[in-house]
Amino acid sequence: MIETGTKIDTSFTLNVVHNGEEKEVPFSELLNRPAIVSVYMRNNTGGCDKQNSSLAEHASWFDEKGYNLIAISKDSCGSHKKYAEKMNIPYTLASDPDFAFSKATDSIVEKKMYGKTFDAPSRSAFVIATDGTILGIIEKIDTKAHAEELKELIETL
Numbered sequence: 754m755i756e757t758g759t760k761i762d763t764s765f766t767l768n769v770v771h772n773g774e775e776k777e778v779p780f781s782e783l784l785n786r787p788a789i790v791s792v793y794m795r796n797n798t799g800g801c802d803k804q805n806s807s808l809a810e811h812a813s814w815f816d817e818k819g820y821n822l823i824a825i826s827k828d829s830c831g832s833h834k835k836y837a838e839k840m841n842i843p844y845t846l847a848s849d850p851d852f853a854f855s856k857a858t859d860s861i862v863e864k865k866m867y868g869k870t871f872d873a874p875s876r877s878a879f880v881i882a883t884d885g886t887i888l889g890i891i892e893k894i895d896t897k898a899h900a901e902e903l904k905e906l907i908e909t910l
Contacts, residue, residue: 754875755858755887763885765853767825770833771845780854783845784883788821789903790854791878791894796828796836803896804876805840811900812843818907820880825849827874849874858887878903880910 755761763781791808793801805824808815815822822844828836833846847854855861855874862875878899880889889906 754860754877754890754892755879757887757890760884760886761857761881763857765857767853768830768848769823769845770830770837770848772843773834773837775830775834780857781885783821783823783847784881784885786819786821787883787888788823788881789815789878789907790881791822791824791899791903792855792860792874792876793824793826793894794873794876795826796832797839800876800896801826802840804894804899805836805842807897807899807901808844808903809840809842811904814900814904815844815907820907821845823847825854825874827852880906 766777766779768777793804795801812822825847827850830848837846852874860875860877861872864871864873876894878891879887882888888910891902895902
């Protein structure tokens, strides 16, 4: 896992959905102000729904504090559009099937499911400055209280 104070390479591109609009953007364009990137596994799953519900409920607080809020998973933008409508998500959802963000933050971990081992992004969150510097990290997200733990982190920065 990358350390606080490290600058990441922001030259990769992601497909994103925001306000129902889908587009491909360089990650650096999402950093037009400091950003919070919350990594989750999959749309329409218990823990991930709790994680995004927590963020959606407090999205205006992060906006008022001057942060872009981005949730990222390997789901397609088509899936993200439906998910954003269903969950009333007002922030950016990013599709990252190749794990470009997790590679940039060195946050790919070994996971086990149904007796199989595989590599996948960790369920973590990053506060990132406009120049790509990591300002804060939550390495293991509390899905039910995700917004609260992010607020606490932001207040210490």
